[in-house]
Amino acid sequence: MTTVKKLWMVIGILVILSPLGFIIPALFGAGGAWGEWSLEEIKKLTGYVPQGMEKLSRLWSSPLQNYAMPGQREGLVHGSLGYIIAALAGVALAAGIAYLLARILGRREERKND
Amino acid sequence: MHIPDGYLGPATYGAMFGVMIPIWTAASWKLNKTLKTRQAPYLALGAAFTFVIMMFNIPVLGGTTGHAAGTTIIAVLLGPWAATIAVSVALIIQALLFGDGGITTIGANCFNMAAAGAFSGYGIYRLIALRAEAKSKRRWIAAAIAAYVSLNVSALLAAFQLGIQPILEKAPDGRPLYAPFPLGVTVPAMALAHLLLFGFVEAGITALVVKYFQKNDPDMLSRS
Numbered sequence A: 001m002t003t004v005k006k007l008w009m010v011i012g013i014l015v016i017l018s019p020l021g022f023i024i025p026a027l028f029g030a031g032g033a034w035g036e037w038s039l040e041e042i043k044k045l046t047g048y049v050p051q052g053m054e055k056l057s058r059l060w061s062s063p064l065q066n067y068a069m070p071g072q073r074e075g076l077v078h079g080s081l082g083y084i085i086a087a088l089a090g091v092a093l094a095a096g097i098a099y100l101l102a103r104i105l106g107r108r109e110e111r112k113n114d
Numbered sequence B: 001m002h003i004p005d006g007y008l009g010p011a012t013y014g015a016m017f018g019v020m021i022p023i024w025t026a027a028s029w030k031l032n033k034t035l036k037t038r039q040a041p042y043l044a045l046g047a048a049f050t051f052v053i054m055m056f057n058i059p060v061l062g063g064t065t066g067h068a069a070g071t072t073i074i075a076v077l078l079g080p081w082a083a084t085i086a087v088s089v090a091l092i093i094q095a096l097l098f099g100d101g102g103i104t105t106i107g108a109n110c111f112n113m114a115a116a117g118a119f120s121g122y123g124i125y126r127l128i129a130l131r132a133e134a135k136s137k138r139r140w141i142a143a144a145i146a147a148y149v150s151l152n153v154s155a156l157l158a159a160f161q162l163g164i165q166p167i168l169e170k171a172p173d174g175r176p177l178y179a180p181f182p183l184g185v186t187v188p189a190m191a192l193a194h195l196l197l198f199g200f201v202e203a204g205i206t207a208l209v210v211k212y213f214q215k216n217d218p219d220m221l222s223r224s
Helices: A003-017 A020-027 A039-046 A051-057 A076-105 B010-034 B037-053 B071-078 B080-098 B106-129 B137-163 B183-216 B219-223
Strands: B058-060 B064-066
Touching: A003 A076, A003 B037, A003 B183, A020 A076, A020 B058, A039 A051, A076 B010, A076 B037, A076 B080, B010 B080, B010 B106, B037 B071, B037 B080, B058 B183, B064 B183, B071 B080, B071 B106, B071 B137, B071 B183, B071 B219, B080 B106, B106 B137, B137 B183, B183 B219
Parallel strands: none
Antiparallel strands: B058 B064
């Protein structure tokens, strides 16, 4: 098996294991990352929502917010399934776009080279 | 450290786009000169890897989480320009599709985690590895140290950008318009968790991947 194929298997395993990144923080009762609070959390922390923040935060709503499917049910099982689907979609998109960029931007290999 | 929309004011996020656009342009140009078509599968792997590794949130004391980024290992294998592109691709997808990081902050997040992460990681790696043999112990140790420092550079930059908001942009009543915490809060909060935990996770992952290449495909390490 080539290195590239083996590494794709590693990515596949990481995708399957990815719900750990959702379950373990949930078990510890940890929220999101520091400095990535929602407006409600900001209000709890500071007592108010900064005006500019409120305006800018409404600028964009992502279709799969927090790596979850739209209308996904609560709980670890549904969360994990949504997380795996999000991981699959993200990995496929990231790889696809990067591959295209490399093909477009990368210089064609000269034939006489090795 | 994916800064969401609303945390940085226009002065900061505008400036960060202003910094990143020339870097992206230069990276595209450099890729054109250096990346061979046969490396396209590796750039794809790199973008996929950084996307999925950032999904592994690790809880820390204080009820928050963090994660590794994988920027340094991509820079070690493909060079810092290719790493900047691969990580930027993942970050832009995270922002647009998954709400992880804002749209207005794409420039800042790509600067912190992609460009600054890749160049600090790559620079330190080269500085320590020097001309050591591809299969030498020195290589993976160099990569691990570089990864540790690089992730902390990214975190510190994000903390700095967040911490200067209360100074830069205020509402007429004097309250901050955007991220409300001063540098004295943001820097220790971000630095501590990354210095004590996430940096080591990043170093461990990087060392593992370098060792894998030393065993299976050492040419990848002598090329860069």
